[in-house]
Amino acid sequence: MRIGIGNDHSAVEMKREVMKFLQDLGYEVINYGTDSTESCDYPVYGEKVGQAVASKEVDLGILICGTGVGISLAANKVKGIRAVVCSEPYSARLSRQHNNTNILALGARVVGIELAKMIIEEWLNAEFEGGRHQRRVDMIMDIENKER
Template sequence: MKIGIGNDHSAVDMKNEVVDFLVEQGYEVVNYGTDSYESCNYPVYGEKVANAVAQGNVDLGILICGTGVGISLAANKVKGIRAVVCSEPYSARLSREHNNTNILAFGARVVGIELAKMIITEWLNAEFQGGRHQTRVDMIMDIEERKCK
């Protein structure tokens, strides 16, 4: 599985640790984030990863900024993206099982690296359950179709 990762200046160190963790787990990782500590704009990286996911260049995406909020908001503006911000593993797992999320975001200033690894593991190991959840995901995507014309 190929995972795209993006980050702003506040999350360079965490991104590097997450990349190492993912590679150790056998994932291929494509870095769309910055490697500089110089202040930059998180929407750039949220959009890069979201486009890569939407276009099928990577299977899933992970985004990290200070809180995870801003970068996920940018990603969610790309058609077909369902990005979720999670600060604990339970919501991460359920977001995949119930909402079929394709991008996970979290904050380098909110969670430590060990918690980030737990969140990522739960998210990646979860599978979309379909059924009644598919109906709801379809409804969400229908909103996108109607409002983005």
């Protein structure tokens, strides 16, 4: 499985640790983020990973900025993306099981690396349950497809 990872300047160190963690678990990781701690704009990286997931260049995405919020908002503007910000493992698991999320966002200033690893593991190991949840995901996607 290929995982795209993106980050801004506030999350360079966490990204490096997350990449190693994912590689140790056997995932192929594609880096779309910055490796510089110079201030940069998180929407650029949210969009890059969003586009990579939407185009199936990668299977899933992980985004990291200060809170996870801004970068996930940018990713969610890409058609077909369901990005979720999580600060604990339970919501991460349910976001995959019930909402079929395809991007996980984390806040480098909110969670430490060990908690981030737990959140990531729960998210990656969860599977979409379908059934009644599929109908709801379809409803979400219908909102995205409405003519404006």
